[in-house]
């Protein structure tokens with residue numbers, strides 16, 4: 001198990017991440033979401049010791065990465081903003097990675113390059129964005145690290161490359177020997193991929209969602225009432241996602257049978273359940289207020 005414990009990082013006297021703690025197991029695909037600039041990349045850089053933490057630890061099977069750098073072999077991250085890969089040819093990259101990841105699988109690396117029609121002679125910096133994303137993932141998989149961090153791996157990719165990456169990730173976790181931590185600000189990309197989503201907000205880990213539990217409890221509803229006044233039960237128990245005329249689309253984080261009775265007792269003109277997406281949960285949790293004042 002990888003444990004992030006009370007990790008804290010300031011940059012230029014500004015708190016970027018504060019007291020972040022979570023556990024991550026092989027076999028899990030954990031999503032990390034949060035608005036632009038909230039500190040997702042900073043969290044990854046601090047976890048991998050590119051930035052030194054001001055407080056807190058990262059432990060892999062109880063080995064502190066700060067005290068035992070060799071444990072870092074089990075954690076993989078390519079910083080997409082700052083890395084040394086640009087000037088090198090793809091065929092040369094394993095030489096560098098094998099220095100750290102002594103378990104690096106060179107044969108599989110070559111096979112995967114061939115499978116995705118990537119030319120070992122090409123320089124990394126000459127690759128398209130989608131090709132780079134594929135190479136990053138191939139390096140991650142062939143490093144044979146147990147814990148793999150992917151920072152916005154789908155950003156700007158076409159649907160085919162995206163599907164290739166998603167299906168490789170899913171295949172890789174099937175035997176429970178590897179885990180992924182994937183950041184994204186586009187929640188549609190994580191839908192169907194992650195079992196669990198961490199939400200970063202105001203420098204902190206605001207939620208650790210088990211999506212199965214969340215989906216079992218939350219409901220998204222489309223409602224229309226005769227009266228223009230919004231019923232109090234909605235204001236108290238739901239977050240407004242969208243309004244179009246009299247049609248309200250809301251998310252109830254905890255939809256109980258009692259709530260259902262209360263809503264039906266109001267005789268809505270329309271009460272219909274809609275499929276709940278990760279994006280709905282994200283919006284419901286990140287909007288500063290419920291937005292009901294929009295209707296006034």
Ligand SMILES: Nc1ncnc2c1ncn2[C@@H]1O[C@H](COP(=O)(O)OP(=O)(O)OP(=O)(O)O)[C@@H](O)[C@H]1O
Nearest residue numbers: 011012016034035036037038039040041042043185
């Ligand atoms: N090296 C640095 N020097 C100064 N400020 C930094 C540095 N690294 C990060 N920051 C600041 O920390 C904050 C968090 O940045 P970070 O890149 O971690 O966010 P993010 O959640 O990954 O954003 P995005 O989704 O836009 O990639 C930002 O305000 C950023 O300007």
